[in-house]
Amino acid sequence: MDAFSRYSPSIRQYIYQNGWNQLRAIQAAAGDAIFNTDENVLLSASTASGKTEAAFFPIITFMQEDPPTSIGCLYIAPLKALINDQFIRLNDICEESGIPVWHWHGDVSQSRKKKMMKDPSGILQITPESLEAMLLHRHSQIPHLFGDLRFVVIDEIHSFLRGDRGGQALCLIERLSRLAGVNPRRIGLSATIGDTQIVGEYLSAGSGRGTVIPRIQSGGMEWRLSMQHFFTNGAQANEKSAKENKGIDAPESPTDIAPKNADPGIGYIFEHTRGHKCFVFSNSREECEVVTATLRQYCDVKHERDRFLIHHGNLSVSYRESAEDVMKQDDSLVTVCTTSTLELGIDIGRLERAFQIDAPFTVSSFLQRMGRTGRRNAPSEMWFVIREDHAEARALLPETIPWKLLQGIALIQLYLEERWVEPPRTGRLPYSLLYHQTMSTLASGGEMTPAELASRVLSLNYFGNITADDFRVLLHHLISTDHLQQTENGGLILGLAGERIVNNFKFYAVFQENEEYSVRWDSEELGTIVKPPPLNDKIAIAGRVWVVEEVDHNSHVVYCHPVKGIVPAYFGDEPGDIHTKILERMHLLLQQDQIYPYLLKNAVARLTQARDIAARSFLDKKPLIPLGGKMYCLFPWLGSYAFLALERFLRIKCGPVLGLKGFDSKRPYYIQFTMNVSERDFYRVMEEEINKDIDPMTLLYPKEVAVFDKYDDILPEDLTRKGFAMGVLDVKEMKQRVIGWLDNT
Structure with missing residues (x-):
């Protein structure tokens, strides 16, 4: 039976009303995977290809045929705006089906939330942060809310693949499933996935199911x-x-x-x-x-x-x-x-x-x-x-190298030539998230023995790389810093310091946040900034410039009025990490002579200039380039985390022998320095050091505690250092690159 015939009458009626003559390829393939297997499903197709309908038409059909006695489908999305948008869309689809659609985040009214709590049913749309809050504050109601949960849909799954937020989402799904006694099927949706097999494994982690990835015949892109x-x-x-x-x-x-x-x-x-x-x-x-x-x-x-x-x-x-x-x-x-x-x-x-x-x-x-x-x-x-x-x-x-121009061309060509997209980040030691989930589990479940807490937290699939010894070190440290408290019976509860963190609404999010001040003009709230300037100075927000009239540091409010002009803004933004594959393609661009049809005249001229500069300086052929005198520049063509490892390898392992000084790094493009030896000696020293076993912990500076994720500053220093060295610094890729240089010199 084809997917359309299998749909419920109300879904078929919806299709008729919208004047569709046939199902799209993604909808037919998704129908087959969801109706005819009991596995998780990953749907990858272009934007506006109908992925939402592809996933929900079968889900709604199942829910109409056998109505769940609780929320039947949980939809997790990365943004409130996306939830609001899909809420309207799903309501249109469900209008004739009798299946309610709920959305739950900070902007949804309490009356609406109470109505859902009273009669949990249908589809619930939520962000990871709101789901965290629900598990924390409504722990005892989870079986009532989700006792018959059949599906979890993760929209824009690619946005969860490379950081703690994605790990949090997977942990929450596992925790909820255990509390409610269910094992829902997971359905991932995205328009931008490269290696679908790797993402399919990520989607299924801890579910006990495999992932079906329908092969969808797509037309040519225009x-x-x-x-x-x-x-x-x-x-x-x-x-x-x-x-x-x-x-x-x-x-x-x-x-x-x-x-x-x-x-x-x-x-x-x-x-x-x-x-x-x-x-x-x-x-x-x-x-x-x-x-x-x-x-x-x-x-x-x-x-x-x-x-x-x-x-x-x-x-x-x-x-x-x-x-x-x-x-x-x-x-x-x-x-x-x-x-x-x-x-x-x-x-x-x-x-x-x-x-x-x-x-x-x-x-x-x-x-x-x-x-x-x-x-x-x-x-x-x-x-x-x-x-x-x-x-x-x-x-x-x-x-003199146009780095952003090369980067833009490399991004485009990698997709056009190879259909390559960044894979999930693996091999991390997510100690910051471990702290977060430990505190959340204990706060929601009440007093537990250390063994019980360990069994609940370390058994979460995302923490598979973390040992029992690491967890023991964490617990001892949290007790010593009053984040946890040990009772007379030997159980663990939150300490005063831990309660202050868990009871703050910012606890729900695992991404780093700056201390923010609300900016107001008369009755309008404009937004938030960090580090407000002195009185009468100017700030930029909402696309305009404002003069600061008053700063209320107790309430974190800045009062201002508008003026004309342009001034820099600051919101605490940090640059994103760039994959090695992109840097390698940038390097290849300098070695080629091909001009791509989307490049306009200025861009063609600038690329041609860059290639000429690269050829004259041999930048296209070797990594170490003399800049004059004792000054050199190293062009590693490595992504952010391998580049970080190389910086430290040069400074800590090679620097004392090479006499490196004036070390200036523009990550991840180049490293500039002076040294007291020749190029030949540079490679000789690198060869001696790279052939030794390199313990990533030795690439940390003395007493360095690298705060990389939100709760790193709360962790014991040994775990923070280990998490950065073993889970962030990409020593393996760095070694491969250096060995490759040596083989070619």
């Missing part, structure tokens, strides 16, 4: 892709007027439309968003604020209406939702400047173009942002805008 390069001022790389570029992507001369010394890259975006519905993606909230404010300045200069909105995680709910609502209007011709907050699958209707400022850190992020456009049968369209300052006349070699 992309409209361009990449342009701009020096922020002065002559451009092709030494010709930008007006000479022909075709859809040709920029106007920004000097015609903006004040003197304006950034031509922003002028390019300003011109080509006019009359279109667009996103402008930045890689940080700071950059997003500056770009928005600059684009609004262009509007002032041109006497045009302000057509730019802003959306990022530090803005208030009202600002974010206003931008989302405007974008959902089909006739809206506005542009939203955003970060990753609008990267995921919120339906904003037909978005014509996405602009990407510089290069994102991952192929996954590029694909997600690209996939925001081209809905409703139009091709996906992304315009990369790469900006860099002119290198000074006396700049050294590494400063």
Whole structure:
């Protein structure tokens, strides 16, 4: 029986009402996997391919045929905005089925939550943080809420693959399943998965089931892709007027439309968003604020209406939702400047173009942002805008390389050539998450013996690399620091220090948060910032500039009023990690002579310049390049974590013999230093050291405690050091790279 025939009458009616003539490939394949097996299912298909319907049509059919006596399906998503969007969508699907759809996060009213608690049924949509809070505060009600749970759907599963948040989600699913006495099937959804087998194993971890990964025959992709390069001022790389570029992507001369010394890259975006519905993606909230404010300045200069909105995680709910609502209007011709907050699958209707400022850190992020456009049968369209300052006349070699241009091209080519996307991060020692789940388990379950606590926590699949001895060390430390307290009976309960952490709402999240201040103007809440400036200084938020009138440090509130201008913003953003595969492809670009069709004239000229520089300096052929005198630069072409290991290997193992000084690292692109030996001696010393057994713990500096994850500063120092050395520093990949150099010298 085909999937359509197997659907319930209400689902078939929904399909008829929407005028569908046939099921999409993903829906037919998902129907077969969900209806005809008892396994977990991973559905990977392009954005707007119908993955949500593919998963929920069979789930709703099962729930109609045999109604569950509790919540029957749990839907976990990374963003509240995505949940809100899918809540409307699922309600439309379930309207005729009689299956209620609930959503649960911080913005949902208490009355709505109480109604669900009274009669748990249907589908519940939730974030990992809200699920953590539910397990913590409603522990005794979990069997009532989820005693007949059949499915867990994890949307945008790729966003959970490379950090503690994904580990938290898996731990929560296991804890909930044990408490409720169920073993629900898991269904993962994503548009950006590379190695589906590895992600399938991740999805199934701890479930006792395998994962079915339907092979979906997809049609050819149609992309409209361009990449342009701009020096922020002065002559451009092709030494010709930008007006000479022909075709859809040709920029106007920004000097015609903006004040003197304006950034031509922003002028390019300003011109080509006019009359279109667009996103402008930045890689940080700071950059997003500056770009928005600059684009609004262009509007002032041109006497045009302000057509730019802003959306990022530090803005208030009202600002974010206003931008989302405007974008959902089909006739809206506005542009939203955003970060990753609008990267995921919120339906904003037909978005014509996405602009990407510089290069994102991952192929996954590029694909997600690209996939925001081209809905409703139009091709996906992304315009990369790469900006860099002119290198000074006396700049050294590494400063003359257009790193962001190379990175952007590498991301695109890796996907076009190999369909490669970043895999899950494995081999970590997640001690920070171990602390978090230990405290949550104890807070929710009450007093436990150390053995009982260990059996509940260490048996969670995500902690498979952590030993009983490590856990014993953790417990002793937490008792000594009053995070835990031992009772007269030998049991464990929360200590006073532990209660202060667990009882704070910020405990629910395992990602690092900065100390934030709410920013207000009259009755409006604008968003949050970190480290507020002194009175009368200026801050940037919501795409505008504000003067600080008052700072209430007790309540963490900044009061301000608006003024014109542009100032830098700071939200505590950290750069993302970059995979070695991307750096290797960047290196290969310098060795090739191919020009890709999406590169516009400025970008072609700048890439050609970079290749010429690389050839003249032998950068394309060897890693160590002399810069003059005793100064050298090492180009490892390694990802962030192997690069970190190499930095430490050079400093700690090789540095004393080589006499390394002036060590300056621009991670993960190059390392600059002076040394007292020749190139030959450099490689000789490296060979001597790399052939020894390298204990990652010896790559830590004396008394160093590397705080990498949220609760690392609470852990015993020995575990924090071990977690960083063994779980973060990629010594294996670093050794392979160094040995490869030695084989070729």
